Ligand SMILES: [Zn+2]
Ligand SMILES: [Zn+2]
Ligand SMILES: [Zn+2]
């Protein structure tokens with residue numbers, strides 16, 4: 127039924143209308159763009175139609191200038207096919223430093239994602255991880271401003287052919303692309319009569335949940351399920367976040383479209399036990415599946431994966447913080463994205479269909495008063511620091527979560543993947 | 549005959565082959581790329597196939613990283629349609645400063661051009677010139693490194709639909725695009741059996757011409773033709789250039805593909821008389837036709853144009869140097885591009901079909917030893933300084949050029965648009 131919906135001439139206009147609404151949600155809900163702000167937009171070449179509509183809505187909302195960088199996966203592959211080995215430690219630091227300068231100067235940042243989850247599956251793991259590391263390092267000044275919520279930013283997605291074929295491998299490309307667009311429109315709440323109002327309601331629900339968790343002020347979370355028995359200590363003065371949030375520049379934004387998670391900062395030294403991933407992780411073109419990891423005092427001491435283990439190993443060696451957690455997030459199994467039953471091979475979607483943890487850099491805004499703290503103060507609360515921030519999924523309908531109070535008592539939070547209380 | 553050539557299946561592969569050769573010429577002849585260099589590439593969205601082939605050849609030639617910025621004319625138009633008036637003084641300085649940092653760090657710079665010559669014809673001249681001025685100012689640090697030949701750089705072109713329709717208005721779009729590609733391939737010498745050898749021969753011929761002119765060391769050039777009687781004093785210690793040249797980083801490059809000109813630096817205070825343009829000038833989307841200008845002591849004191857006069861007037865008000873000359877170039881009427889009989893509405897082509905002058909910034913390499921001179925030294929030789937550098941065409945088969953020796957004697961250089969001596 128979804129395919130046919132997009133095949134009659136009437137539904138072409140419906141697709142255009144939904145695309146336009148997604149662009150409007152990206153600018154108004156995602157960025158909360160303020161008049162006079164510059165916009166730095168990144169997009170895959172295949173997302174030109176969405177990028178144009180976002181550009182139009184950004185100018186209508188008062189953007190002074192929209193600058194778009196289109197990325198081309200063909201060009202990335204050419205580097206691996208023809209580039210010299212020495213070149214793989216090079217990254218465009220001049221560009222990322224330029225972006226950081228734009229953010230410091232008040233620009234908002236919007237990313238359209240839609241990568242081929244397996245783009246680099248056949249390339250040399252050493253080159254892949256060297257290129258990733260060089261880019262992570264070069265991107266650090268810009269990422270700090272984003273992760274620190276100095277500015278309003280957001281990530282939305284576009285259905286590209288390679289991604290669509292990964293999600294719907296049995297369908298012809300055009301059908302797969304239509305189905306993936308439908309899933310994006312639905313998860314992004316633009317197929318509702320009033321998407322802006324739908325987002326206001328959704329943000330209110332997520333904020334009610336974060337208020338409850340902040341009132342509880344748990345010392346730790348305890349995850350149990352097949353292959354998982356993990357105690358995640360929470361940072362001292364941790365704060366739960368979810369839905370919209372106010373950046374330090376005063377603008378209220380929704381950093382992820384879609385978003386279903388509530389999340390906070392674990393304590394970098396207080397994570398113990400073992401955990402098994404429940405969904406594949408696509409990391410910069412490498413698919414990492416069936417991750418099994420053991421933590422001791424916050425640090426990963428053993429890591430395995432059925433696919434992508436070499437890249438995972440090199441990721442963990444990025445820096446000391448890469449072996450520690452920077453985020454823990456709770457998402458019920460009944461969340462709309464999860465209920466679609468689809469595996470997206472894209473973190474923006476899969477992390478919003480499942481409770482998850484992230485290796486690497488913590489969000490300072492998930493520490494009370496963290497926005498004004500020095501790196502030393504943040505570290506003393508337990509906030510982790512790293513070049514990387516990689517979310518991976520550990521929730522399912524077979525995973526239970528308890529909250530551990532400051533007194534050491536266990537309270538059931540989730541059972542069979544669902545919230546125990548409203 | 550040209551159309552049919554591109555319509556049979558055999559000729560599709562021929563088009564691909566020519567595109568690949570153009571990419572190879574851009575990298576090997578245009579940039580003279582050295583192993584380990586980064587490449588900063590700019591291209592219109594419509595030029596993705598050429599950009600990809602250039603990327604491939606750049607990696608084959610040892611590029612460490614190719615970073616491409618695709619520009620989208622639709623996005624530019626959206627700014628004029630929906631953007632707030634206050635926004636038009638904003639430019640992406642952070643990006644241009646980033647590019648300048650890349651050049652200082654050793655990157656080569658390749659531009660693919662193919663703009664719609666009349667993109668902004670219907671937009672508000674005030675907004676157009678404010679946006680141009682803001683961009684020129686922001687681009688200055690990068691342009692200085694390019695105009696000063698600190699690095700190897702080159703400009704090539706791609707046939708885009710809007711440009712092709714401007715050149716071939718009576719043809720359907722696909723035919724126009726095919727014809728324009730054919731003209732580009734021909735002017736860029738990639739339709740010869742060995743394009744690299746053809747460029748070596750062509751560079752040698754241009755260099756013989758510059759040697760002759762450098763030996764002459766003329767005090768001035770005198771242009772006479774319909775609506776033109778102009779004496780262009782040459783800078784003290786001026787040096788003629790043409791074809792390939794060595795950048796300060798030691799790399800030999802061909803900055804323009806195609807190129808037919810020999811050019812040097814006029815004296816900014818020694819230009820007198822009047823001159824009439826012989827071809828339309830397309831400047832950032834504005835078509836400026838039938839320019840008539842009067843010079844006194846190097847400075848434009850009167851300027852008119854049949855179309856685009858408002859934008860021309862604002863261009864001349866950019867800064868004091870915008871009213872003075874930074875380049876004078878000689879191109880015979882019999883040059884291959886001129887003989888195509890086409891009007892390209894694109895400076896890269898039209899300036900190589902006609903003798904021309906440029907308003908604004910001079911090339912320091914067209915002063916003997918200029919690469920090592922301070923701005924004051926360059927100015928004392930007569931080299932002009934400005935935010936802009938805009939070439940416009942003043943040659944035709946009705947224009948004669950004399951060289952004026954340091955003794956004040958006249959020697960015939962061109963008659964009826966052709967060189968008097970071999
Ligand atoms: Zn998360
Ligand atoms: Zn995360
Ligand atoms: Zn020239």
Ligand SMILES: [Zn+2]
Nearest residue numbers: 875906937939
């Ligand atoms: Zn010029």
